[in-house]
Amino acid sequence: MPEVVVRKKVICVEEIFHEGGPVAEIPLRRAAAVAVIRNPFAGAYVANIEWFMDDLKPLGLEMARKLVEALGGDAEVVEGYGKGAIVGSAGEVEHGALWHVPGGYAMREVLGGAKAIVASTKKVGGPGARLDVPITHINASYVRSHFDAMEIGVNDAPRADEILLALVMTTGARVHARVGGLKASEIKGDDGLR
Amino acid sequence: MTTNMKAKIRKIATFVEETQREMDRPISPPTRRAAAVAVIENPYAGKYAEDLSELMAIGEELGELLTARAVAALGILGPSAESYGKAAAVGENGELEHAAAILHPKLGTPVRRVLGKGAALIPSSKKRGGMGVVLDIPLGHKDAAFVRSHFDGMEVRMNDAPRANEIMVAIAVTDSGRPLARVGGLTKEQIKGEDGLH
Numbered sequence: 001m002p003e004v005v006v007r008k009k010v011i012c013v014e015e016i017f018h019e020g021g022p023v024a025e026i027p028l029r030r031a032a033a034v035a036v037i038r039n040p041f042a043g044a045y046v047a048n049i050e051w052f053m054d055d056l057k058p059l060g061l062e063m064a065r066k067l068v069e070a071l072g073g074d075a076e077v078v079e080g081y082g083k084g085a086i087v088g089s090a091g092e093v094e095h096g097a098l099w100h101v102p103g104g105y106a107m108r109e110v111l112g113g114a115k116a117i118v119a120s121t122k123k124v125g126g127p128g129a130r131l132d133v134p135i136t137h138i139n140a141s142y143v144r145s146h147f148d149a150m151e152i153g154v155n156d157a158p159r160a161d162e163i164l165l166a167l168v169m170t171t172g173a174r175v176h177a178r179v180g181g182l183k184a185s186e187i188k189g190d191d192g193l194r
Numbered sequence: 195m196t197t198n199m200k201a202k203i204r205k206i207a208t209f210v211e212e213t214q215r216e217m218d219r220p221i222s223p224p225t226r227r228a229a230a231v232a233v234i235e236n237p238y239a240g241k242y243a244e245d246l247s248e249l250m251a252i253g254e255e256l257g258e259l260l261t262a263r264a265v266a267a268l269g270i271l272g273p274s275a276e277s278y279g280k281a282a283a284v285g286e287n288g289e290l291e292h293a294a295a296i297l298h299p300k301l302g303t304p305v306r307r308v309l310g311k312g313a314a315l316i317p318s319s320k321k322r323g324g325m326g327v328v329l330d331i332p333l334g335h336k337d338a339a340f341v342r343s344h345f346d347g348m349e350v351r352m353n354d355a356p357r358a359n360e361i362m363v364a365i366a367v368t369d370s371g372r373p374l375a376r377v378g379g380l381t382k383e384q385i386k387g388e389d390g391l392h
Contacts, residue, residue, distance in 0.1 A: 011210040011267075014352075017203055130353070151353040154211075155328075 004059050005038040007162065010154055013070050021176040029171045031070040032133065032152045033063040034164060042090035042161035049094070053101045060099075060106030060167070067169045068110055075111050079184065080146045080170035082135040083107070085122040088158035096122030099165050107138075107167060114138035115192035128155045133168045137184060141193050144181025145173035199259075201252040202235040204360065206260075208267040209350055216373040227277075227368035229331060229350045230263035232256055239287040239359035249295035253363075256296065258304035260365040265308060270369050273310035276382065277344040277368045280305070281319045281331040285356035293320035296363055305365065313390035314339040326353050331366040337387040342379025343371035 016028040037059070041049055068075050083103040085096035104118040119134035119141075130153035137143035150168045158164040173184070188194055207230070214224045234256075237248050265272050280301065282293035297318050306312035317332035317339075328351045335341035348366045356362045371382070386392050 005215065007213065007215040009212045009214070012207060013267075014205060014207040016205050019204065153351075155349040 004055050006035055006059070007038070008036040008154065008157060010034040011066060011070050012152065014150070016175045019175050024175055028173070028175045029071055030148070030150050030168065031067050032150055032166055032168045033067045033070070034152055034154060034166045035059055035063060036154060036157040036162055036164050039088060039091045039095055039161050039163045041095055042088065049098060052098050056098065056102035057105060059165070060102040061109060063165070063167045064106040064110040067167060071169060071171060077171045078111055078169045079138060079172050080135045080148060081107050081111070081114065081138050082119045082133045082150070082168045084120055084131045084133040084152070084166045086125045086129050086131050086158050086164040087122070088160045088162045089124065089126060090160040091124065091163065093122060093124055095163055103165065103167055107169070111138060115189060116141045117192060125158070127157055127159060129153060129158070131166065133166055135168055135170055137187070139189050139192065140182065140187040142182045143184050143187065144179060145177035145184060146170070148174055199255055200248065201232065201255055203232050204235070205233040205355065206263065207231045207352060208263055210267045211348070213373045219374060221373045225368070225370040225373045226268055227333070227348050227366060227370070228264040228267040229348055229364050229366040230260040230267065231350055231352065231362060231364040232260060233352065233355040233360055233362050236285060236288045236292055236359050236361045238292055239285065246291065246295035249292055250299040253296035254300035254304060256363050257301035257365070258308060260363065261305045261308040261367065264365055264367040268367065268369055272308045274369055275309050275336060275367045276370060277333045277346065278305065278309070278312065278336045279317045279331040279333040279348070279366045281329045281364045283320070283327050283329050283356055283362040284322045285358045285360045286322065286324060287358040288322065288361060290320060290322055292361060296361065309336060309367070311387070312336045313387050315390060323356070325355055325357060326351060327356070329362065329364055331364050333366060333368060335382065335385070337390070338380065338385040339391050340380045341371070341382050341385065342377060343375035343381060344368070346372050
C-alpha cells in the first residue's frame with residue numbers, strides 16, 4: 001500500500017471576539033487543518049482510484065485530532081465542521097472527491113459519532129488558490145446559527161501534482177447569529193438534519 | 195483578554211506551517227513557523243492625528259500577546275525560537291504611519307522579553323490594503339541578522355480583514371530556517387550574538 005506523501009501541514013486557528021456588535025463572552029473559535037500531499041494520480045487518467053481513500057484515513061484521523069487539540073483538547077467543545085480539497089492542475093476534481101469518506105470518517109470518529117453530513121466543497125486550482133470550506137452543525141444540518149464558512153489556502157500549494165486537503169471545526173454559532181431558524185438547543189438528533 | 199487591553203481586538207488568528215518534504219526530499223526535523231495575527235480597531239481611522247502614542251501603546255501590548263501566541267502555537271519555549279519578523283496592514287481609512295506607530299517604537303521589547311533574547315533587528319513590512327490583503331512577513335534570525343539560512347518570509351492573509359477602520363498586526367516566529375537551505379553564508383552555529391548582525 002503506497003504511503004501518503006505529505007509535503008506540508010498547516011494549522012490555522014481564529015478566535016473571534018466580535019464583528020461590530022457586543023463582545024462575545026466566550027469568543028467563537030474556528031480551526032482548520034490542512035495537509036498538502038502528493039497526488040498519486042497526477043498527469044494521467046486513472047480509472048481505479050477508490051483504493052486511495054483507505055490510505056487517507058490515518059492522515060484524516062491525525063488532522064481531526066490536531067484540530068481538537070488546537071481548540072483546547074476537548075472534543076466536547078466542537079459544534080460545527082466542514083471539509084474541502086483543492087486539486088493541483090495535473091489532477092482532476094474527482095481526486096478531490098477521494099477526501100469525502102476519509103475526511104468525514106475521521107471527524108466523526110474523533111468527535112464521538114457526530115450525526116450530520118459533513119459539509120464540503122472542492123475544486124481544481126493553482127498554488128495560493130483559496131477555498132471557502134462550508135461549515136454546519138455536527139449533529140443537525142439545519143441549525144441556522146451554525147451555517148458558516150472558513151476560507152483556507154496556502155500560498156505555495158497545491159503544486160500541479162499535489163492535493164491540498166482540509167478539515168475545519170468550530171466551537172459554536174456565528175458570533176452575532178440572529179436570523180432565527182432551528183436552534184442548537186432544539187435539536188432532536190435522530191436524522192442528522194434537525 | 196479584551197477587557198483590560200488598550201487594543202480593541204476583533205479577532206486573533208494563528209497559523210502554523212510544518213514543511214516535511216521539499217522537492218521530494220524529506221526535511222528532518224521538519225521546518226516550522228508560526229504567525230499570530232490580531233485585527234484591531236484603528237483609533238485614528240479617518241482623521242489626521244499628529245500624536246500617535248495610542249497606537250504605540252497598542253504595539254507594546256500586541257508585541258507580548260502575539261509573540262506568546264506564536265510561540266505557544268509552535269509548542270516551544272521562547273528561547274528556542276530561531277527567527278522572527280513583524281508586519282502590519284492598515285485598512286483604507288488609515289495611513290501607513292499608523293502601521294509604523296504600532297511596529298517600531300514599542301513592540302520589539304516585549305517580543306524580546308518573551309523570546310529571552312533577540313539581539314537582531316526585527317525585520318518588518320507594512321502596507322495599506324483592503325480585506326484579504328496579503329502580508330508577507332519578513333523573517334530573519336533573532337540573534338544575528340546575517341544568518342543566511344534564516345532569511346525567509348511567511349505569507350498570511352484573512353479574507354475579512356482589515357476592514358476600513360481596522361489594522362491587522364502580525365508577528366511570525368520560527369524554530370528553524372528554510373527547508374534545504376544551501377546557499378552558504380553565516381550559519382547559526384557561528385553566531386557571536388553580540389551586535390545583532392553576526
